Amino acid sequence: MAYPPISALPTPPSRQEPSTFSVRADAFLGALPDFGTETNALADYMENTIVVNAEAQVTLAEAQVALAEADATAAAASASAASTSETNAGNSATAAANSAASAGGVLWTSGGSYGIGTVVYSPIDYKNYRAITTHSGVTTDPSLDATNWASLSGASSLSDLGVTASAAEVNYNDITTLGTSEASKVVTADANGVVTFGAGVVEDETTITSTANAVTVDCHVGNVFTHVLTENTTFTFSNPPTSGRAFAFTLKLVQDAGASGFTVGWPASVDWPSATAPTLTATASGVDVFVFYTHDGGTNFYGFVAGQAMATPA
Numbered sequence: 001m002a003y004p005p006i007s008a009l010p011t012p013p014s015r016q017e018p019s020t021f022s023v024r025a026d027a028f029l030g031a032l033p034d035f036g037t038e039t040n041a042l043a044d045y046m047e048n049t050i051v052v053n054a055e056a057q058v059t060l061a062e063a064q065v066a067l068a069e070a071d072a073t074a075a076a077a078s079a080s081a082a083s084t085s086e087t088n089a090g091n092s093a094t095a096a097a098n099s100a101a102s103a104g105g106v107l108w109t110s111g112g113s114y115g116i117g118t119v120v121y122s123p124i125d126y127k128n129y130r131a132i133t134t135h136s137g138v139t140t141d142p143s144l145d146a147t148n149w150a151s152l153s154g155a156s157s158l159s160d161l162g163v164t165a166s167a168a169e170v171n172y173n174d175i176t177t178l179g180t181s182e183a184s185k186v187v188t189a190d191a192n193g194v195v196t197f198g199a200g201v202v203e204d205e206t207t208i209t210s211t212a213n214a215v216t217v218d219c220h221v222g223n224v225f226t227h228v229l230t231e232n233t234t235f236t237f238s239n240p241p242t243s244g245r246a247f248a249f250t251l252k253l254v255q256d257a258g259a260s261g262f263t264v265g266w267p268a269s270v271d272w273p274s275a276t277a278p279t280l281t282a283t284a285s286g287v288d289v290f291v292f293y294t295h296d297g298g299t300n301f302y303g304f305v306a307g308q309a310m311a312t313p314a
């Protein structure tokens with residue numbers, strides 16, 4: 001039976017790649033429960049299968065050594081007999097030495113015949129292997145033949161456990177305090193589901209454009225958006241999180257360089273202070289900054305003016 005596999009963890013988030021930070025963090029955190037479950041399954045397998053097999057092999061080795069010692073004693077007692085008896089005694093002693101050296105397995109022979117359950121040791125790595133098929137004429141060493149043999153020697157590397165991640169990648173999980181971010185480590189939540197960042201949080205600025213007098217702010221894309229007006233346009237806010245989860249984004253609007261005085265239409269879900277939408281700055285390259293917030297799945301977006309007629313961008 002093959003070792004229970006452990007799935008590779010997704011690519012961890014990195015503050016050096018802010019554009020993928022949120023997506024990678026969600027994917028990585030979401031994979032950790034399965035990673036723990038698969039690790040526990042592997043531990044159970046090792047305890048219930050590999051350890052039991054190892055104990056059985058030790059018991060078998062002890063029995064073979066005892067049998068060899070009995071053969072050697074019988075051979076010594078008949079040493080004065082015919083030379084054939086002396087030869088048999090020598091063969092028994094050799095078999096005893098092989099049994100003791102291989103801890104329960106006999107030396108594998110290329111092209112030999114083996115039944116299911118036969119235990120041999122490889123002349124390449126000197127580890128024990130159990131036949132999982134009945135076969136003969138095979139010339140591939142058991143250490144290289146997972147089709148016919150299963151190792152009884154336990155795992156000696158991450159790859160033996162089915163883990164494709166490097167040691168450095170596994171160490172990304174070596175977190176000092178859950179819920180507190182650390183450099184080059186995965187991001188985790190504490191027992192209350194709270195994440196504390198030890199340094200700044202960097203977000204991408206997403207530039208959005210209009211087509212046919214329409215432009216969409218996709219809440220899945222980010223939290224900071226910039227739009228340079230090229231026409232009168234109507235905004236749509238898409239993909240807000242489900243009700244009960246708060247979401248906010250910042251939108252910077254830049255008037256065109258020709259001071260065309262383009263206007264915008266806001267979604268009906270936007271609730272402005274005093275129910276009055278702001279008038280955009282009409283000067284050349286004038287900048288207005290707005291903040292929008294929702295907690296009810298986008299049924300209502302509360303709109304706020306963060307600044308208007310800001311300095312013309314360089």
